[in-house]
Amino acid sequence: MKSLKNKFSVLLVLFCSQLSFAQDSLKLSHQEFLNIVKNYHPLAFRYQLQNKIGNAEITKARGNFDPVIAGKLGEKNIDGTKYYEQKNVELGIPTWYGIDIAGSYNYLDGEKLNSSETKGGLYQFGVTVPLAKNLLYDKRRATLDQAKFGFKMTEAEQTVLTNELLLNAENSYWEWVKNFQIYKLQKSAVEINKKRLDLTKKTYEFGERPVIDTVEASSQLQNFELQEREAYLNFVRSTQEMQIYLWRDNQEFFEISQLIFPSSDLDEHSGYNDYEFLIESIQAMQLQNHASLEYYFQKQNILESERRLKWQSFLPKLDFTYNFFNKENYRADFLPLFYNNFQYGLKLEIPVFQRQARADYEIAKLKISQNQQDSQVKLREILTKIETYKNEISNYFTQIDISTKNLINYQRLLNAEEMRFSNGESSLFLINSRETKLLEATEKNIELKAKFLKSYNKLKWLNENFLR
Structure with a gap:
């Protein structure tokens, strides 16, 4: 905990005052970030080692022959x-x-x-x-069979875990991008209102505006400055959260020593254009090929091997x-x-009484029944996730379309209000009100795009779990 606090303090120092796009700042793209996670994250490396362990178990079982x-x-x-x-x-x-x-x-x-x-x-x-x-089956054959099934079981499990790691990492990246864009939005609003306050003060000095307009402009500026600081803090937090996925070669933690910004933008994602293709692709998949179900299928093979072995105990030696x-x-x-x-x-x-044989065989059958029930639950879970993510993607895409049209209307209203204000037909209060609505709508639009991409990623990585 103390280490995390120290790292967070380092980040605060790095991001002190206002963020600026200095020449020595780092920019990290979406694909670069994913490549770092795939190649250097300790969990991804650990999952690869787990597969090697499973392969070694097969070699060990062959040693019985x-x-x-x-x-x-x-x-x-x-x-x-x-x-x-x-x-x-x-x-x-x-x-x-x-x-x-x-x-x-x-x-x-x-x-x-x-x-x-x-x-x-x-x-x-x-x-x-x-x-x-x-004669038909023995411990040596069962051990080798179970090692082979266990290897396939491990492969399926590591596929799911690796894709889950990449999903969490990717969603953290887009959360980081979202918070950065909101910060830039709030920062832009502060700059605009600083200029507006300066202009209002000059018009007051020339006797063209009442003093209350300077109070109005100052109040609006302070409100945006508060929002800017909140957006800035959210960006720093998301940077720290994303940093847990940044590692160097040999699983060394990547310490941020200079400014870092996303080079990818929410609007540039290909998901807006190919999400329908992704939905069609996942609907064409055979559910039994999903890695999560493959895990239970291979576990079923292991349990069936154990049942066959226990059945041998009923036979005379x-x-x-x-x-x-x-x-x-x-x-x-x-x-x-x-x-x-x-x-x-x-x-x-x-x-004589076959008590141990009967008990062992009954336990083996019960474990098979348990695994069958677990696989049915997992099947229902996958189906539910697919439908949920499909609905989320379609719904968020529609909301983004509505939100974008709404943004255009708010911008027109603000432009019209500024025109009226320049003609002496409106007030600074109405301009501030229009501007606040536009800013809120823009932030909502950014958040909807981030939600869309997160749901898109959930469906994408769920699709990656199918074994081709």
């Missing part, structure tokens, strides 16, 4: 008696369908060996096949293992498999 090489070397000798000497090399290969393949070479020698162990070199080739549980042996320097005789030099095993496990 990596072959494993193991080796063992050992000897036991007591009082000159060699109990055993052992050398062993193994290779294990897990496969996609839950089948594990293993091969090894084992050399064993010694005087105190178990009767089931074989002296000399022994080659072994084996396979373990799940016959029930884990029945694993068949077969190993073929061949002694070193002996001719290999593979067939028949169960005739000579083999070992096999069959292991069966059956949970």
Whole structure:
């Protein structure tokens, strides 16, 4: 908080007295500002890192299918008696369908060996096949599937978050532009009324106007000066708010050290001409391609993978293992498999009450149901936003048209009143009244344009969330 206050104080010093367009001032365009946010803002960089993390998770899950090489070397000798000497090399290969393949070479020698162990070199080739549980789906496959779905889920989420960041940044920029234009408007009104006050004082000195006209002109000037200072403060505040989006390379905060002004204007925006095209474009989009819904679709895939995995818990664990042996320097005789030099095993496990399996499976189904409801809510939210933003854009565009025509009429009234005043048929009070109305209408017109652009941006960045 103290840091923000210090920065705000720096801004006040920079903008002290009146704003002037000095040669050393900075001008920032709309596109330049967006490029800075896209390339340097820490959140945009963080979202990119999140996608990289998701990609690394896939690599990690694939590691469950990596072959494993193991080796063992050992000897036991007591009082000159060699109990055993052992050398062993193994290779294990897990496969996609839950089948594990293993091969090894084992050399064993010694005087105190178990009767089931074989002296000399022994080659072994084996396979373990799940016959029930884990045959169709297992933890390794589920982990890899979920990592892939999670990556797509992360991509969709980061798309939405990045576009939300750019939306907030862009609307902050146009709020800054709006406040700058209002300040320029108020500043212009102050300059006009200063000249009017000087002229009124001279006509009073020449005896052409009563003293009350100087009071009227002075009062009007003071009113505009107050409005100018308020507009100036709003511009400074919006500059400070916009500064939170300004960063340098390596995520270093951009400190404003000289005057900065917008080089873009509310009237120059292309949205006034292509907003109908934007509405048509978003209406042609398939809602299921929206990144927010894609997030829930991928989450649904993850939950479905988890449900399939939990279903395996209902099946008995029945694993068949077969190993073929061949002694070193002996001719290999593979067939028949169960005739000579083999070992096999069959292991069966059956949970009696299946309580954990039933609970886990029920939880998995409930989570799927929850996600489906969440996706329906998100769908309704997107539809509502689209309709709301469309209505706002159309309504503000109509208001701008009416406001612009109204401005022309107020300007005509002011011109006519000034003409009457020069002919001695009006008063300074009426001129001030006309001028105040014109100023209020102009400020209202600027605010309507800013509101239009903010709604336009909401629809634009909502449209950017659709995955093409």
